[in-house]
Amino acid sequence: MMNKWSKSMLVGSFVFIAACVTINVYFPAAEVESAAKEFVEDVLREEVGNDQDDQTGLIDSAIMRSIAINMNPINWFISSAHAQADINLSSPAITSLKKKMIDRMSNSLRGHLDNNVIGFTNTGLVEIIDAGKLGLKDRQAIKKVVADENRDRNALYREVAIANNHPEWEDQIRTAWVKQWMAQAKAGWSYQNAAGQWLKK
Amino acid sequence: MPIKSENSAVWQFGELSINSEAGGVQLLLDSLTWQEDVLIKSINYQCPQSLTLYPKHQCHGAKLSFDYGNTVYTSKLDSKFDFGQSFWQLNVSSIDEQLTVSLSSESRKGEIKLKHLKLATLIDSLKLDSRMPELPVGNFDGDLLFDLDDLGLKTADNITFSEFSYEYSDDVIVAALAGKLNFELDMEQQLLNYHLQLNAGEMLFNELYVDFSGYPISITGQIKSQTTGYLIEAELTNKQSLKLSAKASLNNSLQWSQPSMRALIFDSHHFNQHILGSVLGIYGFGESDMSGQFEVIATSNSDFFDQWLIMFNDYYFLNEPRKIAAEALNGRVDWHQSQANDDSNLSWQGLLLAGLPVNTANIQFNFSQDQFELIGAQSFPVFNGAIQLDQLKLDELFSESIEMSLNANILPISLKLITEKMGWPIMAGSISGDIPGMVKQGQVIKFLGALDLEVFEGNMLIDNLSLERLFGVAPVIAADVKFNGFDLxxxxxxxxxxxxxxxLSGVVDGLRITNWKTDRLDAEVFTVKTKGIKQTISQRAIDNISSLGGIQGAISKTFLRFFDDFRYKKIKLSCKLHNSVCEIGGIKNQNNQFTIVEGGGIPNINIVGFVRTINWDEFISRLLNANYDG
Structure with missing residues (x-):
């Protein structure tokens, strides 16, 4: 029969062991997600007429990102050496890719997303889902736009991983972007779920 | 009431009733059977005039309707019968007169008139059982002649057509085609000869788009019956740039076999403007320009093209964004998908590959299955030197990971010529060395060993060299570089x-050049004291090094300007580039202070920097434009 002392020792041992568990989060998921959120926001943002009246501009996106990171309870416990890694999205390659993606979004992609001609895939790319509404010449033109966008997106995911000194993160970075493309898609836009089905947001 | 004719065809008539009134005459036959197979029901003939039926009958504007296969057909009929003379003449037309068939007992030949015939109406009225997901539409005008003796059908003159559209899928579609059609069908010989002119409308076939109003096409061909199906031949021509002939067999299950195709593009500039340019754009090679000729021959012994031959004739190509060009390209590239093939050869007056210019040369190689192999050692002149390839073999070319077996070296190339071409400051000396093997994984080409070069009378070792998306988006060159013994x-x-x-010696770790601009590096360059080599620095050089920190005329504005040069003990400069910002360092790095030049005599000059970070573009600009007045 176990006496009180033994019980206390056993419970104490569990507590001690539990207290010694080390969680190593090598991939800074929260930071990458936050960076992806900011990047996708910039690409999908529609230009508004009067910038001076735009109060959202008063809140610096870096501050918002910092707040988002600090609001995440996981970050209160995980070693700061891993969890507070800043995600770099400012390499010349990323900047150049982002500019091209913003221009392409304004010039053609947004219209096609609005009309559900294209949608966001579950691999972080775009795909033609119904070109039936387009004339023949436009059907060929949209193929080029989609191919260009996907080349840029594939390059982007790799460049983000490399800019942060972890080429092996490419797949996880892509996943974070997939989540953001879908989360920030406008109501009515098409996206592909994990099972590969096309849905409207 | 069975009636047996001379050729043993048996007609059976059902109940017949005839009504003749002031408003016209009506003949009703409840059934007509031919050889017990063909059953036509409810035959109703109505003539609006009150006329006799026998022995002569002639009616204009009669209506005929009958039920065949549970579908009721109606038509307009002009008829003329003389039963005593065994003469009859019929003009049967659809109610709206889009289609009129004329036939008489005096001739076995007849005529079909198409008057703005709508294909959709015809298909719909005939209730054709089609396997096509969408039915074609279009309008046709013209005359056809048919001969019942030899079962022939041909166009009397050109049939004109317009608004012809057919959609097989989102990617395979023709719309609003217009042009002329001419054909002759011999049913006995099972032979169709045709000529088609397309002057308007559009076509999309996967990535290929053609606007026929800007790129008219004429097609002449033949469809011939074979024991197992049909042999289809076509010659397709655009007067300005294309002549294409194609042949294929089509079996009774509508499956292709043994296709062959020969396309001569005799004006590639015109062809590129109208056809090829937009296709290349999809593959990332938009804004390409070309001229000259090329010919593509594709053949097969199965159901898809498995042997390709491309022949170039004085062909020019330029894609500025990708830094690719070919000048006066001649020769042939021969490839077979599944077996060893003939050798290929190409020659050119000039080539530009990702910015690397190759002078007049030629190349012999074999390209079979998924292998590419250079035939013998070959030399490719680059400026005043050359890249010498003793061996080059690529395996598994169409896989994600391509093995490259390479034995090559760079024969001395003048740095002056390279730097001139690149628009860099003119450098003296030459570059030469061995090129190690390579492997391609996905978009990345990795060199399997270090590239050993001789530059500035010293040695440079480029290790971990990789090229990423070389002809694609944001091309990257990455490497770790070590050099020593450079003559300063x-x-x-x-x-x-x-x-x-x-x-001078140095190390550049993690060098990454993206879009031809330096993106990242961790570099350190320093002088190495060498026996017999004086270490001096000129007044101008001191001024220019000082200018890196934004100070102008550090020496030249003091009494020290009377000295031409100064002895130094050591020079060291480091730069850690990240996010377009260079963190500078030197010999002694303390807080914000670092020493770049440590003096070594009298007067003793030390150059000490106090700004540890500098914008990279600014840094390079100061380094390359260090020509301040001293």
């Missing part, structure tokens, strides 16, 4: 920096 006087002379003598 040559180097500084090159940059017009002011003379420094001595030997």
């Amino acid at each position: 006087s040559l180097l500084t002379e090159t940059f017009g920096f002011g003379l420094i003598t001595g030997k």
Whole structure:
């Protein structure tokens, strides 16, 4: 029969062991997600007429990102050496890719997303889902736009991983972007779920 | 009431009733059977005039309707019968007269008139059982002649057509085609000869788009019956740039076999403007320009093209964004998908590959299955030197990971010519060395060993060299570089920096050049004291090094300007580039302070920097434009 002392020792041992568990989060998921959120926001943002009246501009996106990171309870416990890694999205390659993606979004992609001609895939790319509404010449033109966008997106995911000194993160970075493309898609836009089905947001 | 004719065809008539009134005459036959197979029901003939039926009958504007296969057909009929003379003449037309068939007992030949015939109406009225997901539409005008003796059908003259559209899928579609059609069908011989002119409308076939109003096409061909199906031949021509002939067999299950195709593009500039340019754009090679000729021959012994031959004839190509060009390209590229093939050869007056210019040369190689192999050692002149390939073999070309077996070296190339071409400061000396093997994984080409070069009378080792998306989006060159023994006087002379003598060594780790601009590096360059080599730095060089920190005329504005040069003990400069910002360091790095030049005599000059970070573009600009007035 176990006496009180033994019980206390056993419970104490569990507590001690539990207290010694080390969680190593090598991939800074929260930071990458936050960076992806900011990047996708910039690409999908529609230009508004009067910038001076735009109060959202008063809140610096870096501050918002910092707040988002600090609001995440996981970050209160995980070693700061891993969890507070800043995600770099400012390499010349990323900047150049982002500019091209913003221009392409304004010039053609947004219209096609609005009309559900294209949608966001579950691999972080775009795909033609119904070109039936387009004339023949436009059907060929949209193929080029989609191919260009996907080349840029594939390059982007790799460049983000490399800019942060972890080429092996490419797949996880892509996943974070997939989540953001879908989360920030406008109501009515098409996206592909994990099972590969096309849905409207 | 069975009636047996001479050719044993048996007609059976059902109940017949005839009504003749003031408003016209009506003949009703409840059934008509031919050889017990063909059953036509409810035959109703109505003539609006009150006329006799026998022995002569002639009616204009009669209506005929009958039920065949549970579908009721109606038509307009002009008829003329003389039963005593066994003469009859019929003009049967659809109610709206889009289609009129004329036939008489005096001739076995007849005529079909198409008057703005709508294909959709015809298909719909005939209730054709089609396997096509969408039915074609279009309008046709013209005359056809048919002969019942030899079962022939041909166009009397050109049939004109317009608004012809057919959609097989989102990617395979023709719309609003217009043009002329001419054909002759011999049913006995099972032979169709045709000529088609397309002058308007559009076509999309996967990535290929053609606007026929800007790129008219004429097609002449033949469809011939074979034991197992049909042999289809076509010759397709655009007067300005294309002549294409194609042949294929089509079996009774509508499956292709043994296709062959020969396309001569005799004006590639015109062809590129109208056809090829937009296709290349999809593959990332938009804005390409070309001229000259090329010919593509594709053949097969199965159901898809498995042997391709491309022949170039004085062909020019330029894609500025990708830095690719070919000048006066001649020769042939022969490839077979599944077996060893004939050798290929190409020659050119000039080539530009990702910015690397190759002078007049030729190449012999074999391209079979998924292998590419150079035939013998070959030399490709680059400026005043060459890249010598003793062996090059690529395996598994169409896989994600391509093995490259390479034995090559760079024969001395003048740095002056390279730097001139690149628009960099003119450098003295030459570059030469061995090129190691390579492997391609996905978009990345990795060199399997270090590239050993001789530059500035020293040695440079480029390790972990990789090229990523070389012809694609944001091309990247990455490497780790080590160099030693550079003659500083040559180097500084090159940059017009002011003379420094001595030997320079350095390390550049994690060098990454994206879009032809330096993106990242961790570099450190330093002088190495060498026996017999003086270490001096000129007044101008000191001024220019000082200018890196934004100070102008550090020496030249003091009494020290009377000295031409100064002795130094050591020079060291480091830069850690990240996010377009260079973190500078030197010999002694303390807080914000670092020493770049440590003096070594009298007067003793030390150059100490206090700004540890500098914008990279600014840094390079100061380094390359260090020509301040001293």
